Amino acid sequence: MNSRYATWLLMLPGLLWLGLLLVVPCLLVFALIFFERGIYGGIDWQAPTFENVTRAFDPLYLAIFLDSGIIAGIATLIALLVGYPAAYAIAKSPASRQTALLFLAILPFWTNYLIRTYAWIVLLNPVGLINSLLMGLGLRSQPLALLYNKPAVVLGLVYSYTPFVILAIYSALQRLDPSYGEASRDLGASAFQTFLRITLPLTAPGVAAGGVFVFVLSIGNFVTPDLLGGGKFQMVGNLIYDQFLSARDWPFGAALSALLIGLMMLLLFAQAIASLRARGDHARA
Amino acid sequence: MKFKPLLSLAAAALMFTAGWSPAFAEKLVISNWDGYMPKDMAEKFKAATGIDLEIAVHATNEEIMGKVTASGGEGYDVLFVSSPFAEALNNLGLLAPIDHAKIPNLANLYPEANELKHDPGNAFSVPYTWGTTGLCYRSDLVKSAPTSWNDLLTPADDLKGKITMLSTDRWLMAAGFLADGLSVNTTDQADLDKVRDQLISAKRNLLAYDDTTFYSKLVSGEALMVQAWDGWCNYGITDQPQIKYVIPKEGSDLWADTMVITKASKNPEAAAKFIDFVLNADNGKWVVENIMYKSPNKAGMEAVDKSLFEKYPNMAITPAELLKYEQLRDLGNGMKAFSKTVSEVMAAK
Numbered sequence: 001m002n003s004r005y006a007t008w009l010l011m012l013p014g015l016l017w018l019g020l021l022l023v024v025p026c027l028l029v030f031a032l033i034f035f036e037r038g039i040y041g042g043i044d045w046q047a048p049t050f051e052n053v054t055r056a057f058d059p060l061y062l063a064i065f066l067d068s069g070i071i072a073g074i075a076t077l078i079a080l081l082v083g084y085p086a087a088y089a090i091a092k093s094p095a096s097r098q099t100a101l102l103f104l105a106i107l108p109f110w111t112n113y114l115i116r117t118y119a120w121i122v123l124l125n126p127v128g129l130i131n132s133l134l135m136g137l138g139l140r141s142q143p144l145a146l147l148y149n150k151p152a153v154v155l156g157l158v159y160s161y162t163p164f165v166i167l168a169i170y171s172a173l174q175r176l177d178p179s180y181g182e183a184s185r186d187l188g189a190s191a192f193q194t195f196l197r198i199t200l201p202l203t204a205p206g207v208a209a210g211g212v213f214v215f216v217l218s219i220g221n222f223v224t225p226d227l228l229g230g231g232k233f234q235m236v237g238n239l240i241y242d243q244f245l246s247a248r249d250w251p252f253g254a255a256l257s258a259l260l261i262g263l264m265m266l267l268l269f270a271q272a273i274a275s276l277r278a279r280g281d282h283a284r285a
Numbered sequence: 286m287k288f289k290p291l292l293s294l295a296a297a298a299l300m301f302t303a304g305w306s307p308a309f310a311e312k313l314v315i316s317n318w319d320g321y322m323p324k325d326m327a328e329k330f331k332a333a334t335g336i337d338l339e340i341a342v343h344a345t346n347e348e349i350m351g352k353v354t355a356s357g358g359e360g361y362d363v364l365f366v367s368s369p370f371a372e373a374l375n376n377l378g379l380l381a382p383i384d385h386a387k388i389p390n391l392a393n394l395y396p397e398a399n400e401l402k403h404d405p406g407n408a409f410s411v412p413y414t415w416g417t418t419g420l421c422y423r424s425d426l427v428k429s430a431p432t433s434w435n436d437l438l439t440p441a442d443d444l445k446g447k448i449t450m451l452s453t454d455r456w457l458m459a460a461g462f463l464a465d466g467l468s469v470n471t472t473d474q475a476d477l478d479k480v481r482d483q484l485i486s487a488k489r490n491l492l493a494y495d496d497t498t499f500y501s502k503l504v505s506g507e508a509l510m511v512q513a514w515d516g517w518c519n520y521g522i523t524d525q526p527q528i529k530y531v532i533p534k535e536g537s538d539l540w541a542d543t544m545v546i547t548k549a550s551k552n553p554e555a556a557a558k559f560i561d562f563v564l565n566a567d568n569g570k571w572v573v574e575n576i577m578y579k580s581p582n583k584a585g586m587e588a589v590d591k592s593l594f595e596k597y598p599n600m601a602i603t604p605a606e607l608l609k610y611e612q613l614r615d616l617g618n619g620m621k622a623f624s625k626t627v628s629e630v631m632a633a634k
Binding site: 037038039040041042060061063064067125126127145148226230231232234238239242243244245246247248249252 | 345347348350351354373376377446449452453454488491492493494495505506507615617618620621623624625627628629631632
């Protein structure tokens with residue numbers, strides 16, 4: 001009995017935090033969906049409507065969702081391809097060095113996100129460091145278009161979120177019992193076969209967790225498309241931001257937010273199922 | 286050591302009474318853009334009137350608008366906002382009328398400053414700065430100087446990829462409306478569609494949409510021509526004298542940033558005193574010399590050293606000239622169609 005009370009008591013601050021600062025505000029936002037923007041902004045509480053929901057499914061906005069999904073998807077894929085080998089290398093390095101390497105991986109977070117993004121602008125802009133160097137060495141006569149395009153947005157997202165992938169996969173690799181690998185090799189599998197058939201499947205939950213992290217953070221990001229994309233590519237985050245602030249259409253902004261949250265919930269749900277299944281297989285194995 | 290808790294309790298009690306009983310000292314809360322008035326404003330105002338000034342900062346009109354509409358204006362006495370936002374706040378019933386009898390320094394304003402279309406006679410807002418939106422360009426690097434909004438929308442070959450447009454939706458669309466000789470406040474679907482198509486084709490030649498660092502892109506040479514507010518072009522001219530500003534032949538909008546008093550203000554008397562203080566010649570002069578915007582404050586403009594107007598010619602645009610241009614107005618119910626059009630431009634490839 002006592003321990004059950006203790007569990008609830010320990011969870012209380014966390015539950016209150018989530019309840020007051022996440023659940024309640026989300027419910028408030030959802031409530032807005034069914035009302036009309038007032039003539040001068042604000043909310044017209046007199047006229048309940050479904051218009052915002054149907055408007056959110058307008059092909060124009062769905063196309064923006066799809067485009068953001070593609071950008072976030074590409075960023076996720078690249079972050080995984082960069083992050084997995086890095087996490088693997090850290091996990092395989094001597095224990096004494098692992099802490100230092102992990103520390104290096106999360107070091108960028110010690111600097112403000114905006115400053116790091118502006119640093120990329122300094123590097124990539126048409127008269128920036130890289131282009132000045134290329135033109136100074138006579139390798140290019142015209143500057144390369146490195147900034148204010150989609151690849152620059154993807155680069156910014158990958159750069160910002162890869163550390164999450166490294167951490168997630170590293171912790172999955174840590175949990176991996178080394179005896180599985182040894183058994184596999186004893187039975188004659190090559191290192192590559194062992195990786196493909198033992199290591200990778202068993203660390204899949206870490207890959208999924210890291211991937212979902214990058215995807216969710218990327219699709220809602222509105223700063224990077226603005227700064228590195230030069231505002232020329234609208235992602236869902238920008239669209240929602242503009243509805244709340246520029247258009248002062250809170251109900252429609254709320255409808256778009258709900259759609260985004262719904263999609264993300266589905267994704268997280270799928271990831272949870274996948275990781276449960278992987279663990280189940282693991283237990284049976 | 287033993288006294289410490291007692292002492293801090295006493296201190297807390299003192300702070301409590303000082304902070305929570307307005308009877309002891311008058312206090313005023315204002316919100317302004319960062320750096321948009323003298324840094325020592327609070328000290329000077331306190332010295333002149335004995336009223337404490339608490340200064341909050343907002344980054345954009347939209348931000349303060351969101352705060353004020355959510356709280357009904359509670360917690361703020363005076364706000365600095367652009368005219369379409371002053372108009373919307375007034376329409377929402379959140380503003381107090383300006384009592385002209387309590388603000389004698391209104392006499393410092395140009396007569397034209399009483400004729401702004403969003404609020405003729407300054408019934409609920411008092412103009413603080415005003416100006417135009419046009420083209421800011423590197424006269425040393427462009428082959429021919431721009432004269433028309435079409436030079437921005439369908440640029441010459443040497444300018445392609447070296448142009449920025451303002452990302453704030455109303456001004457972005459205004460470039461198209463002005464090019465076509467339309468009202469900058471139209472929400473007629475045919476007008477919106479026409480300008481949408483123009484802006485989508487213009488987008489292909491843009492370096493970026495930018496309303497915060499465009500002048501530094503001009504200084505570095507990243508951009509050769511940018512859509513700019515006149516005062517911001519002056520920041521570029523300070524660093525690179527070859528930068529020039531032109532109002533295209535089709536005209537400009539007239540923008541005005543204003544001061545308003547909230548209806549929720551507990552202390553409208555002190556709020557009026559603050560506006561009166563801001564309108565003195567010294568503060569008017571500070572605005573012109575430091576923000577490099579034109580001021581509707583005649584006394585302030587006349588106090589400025591005339592050489593400034595030679596270096597920054599757009600500062601010499603007269604109030605009569607300004608009034609020829611149409612102001613951006615709140616779009617009301619037209620905002621939905623407008624913002625959908627902006628999304629269409631933004632989503633276009």
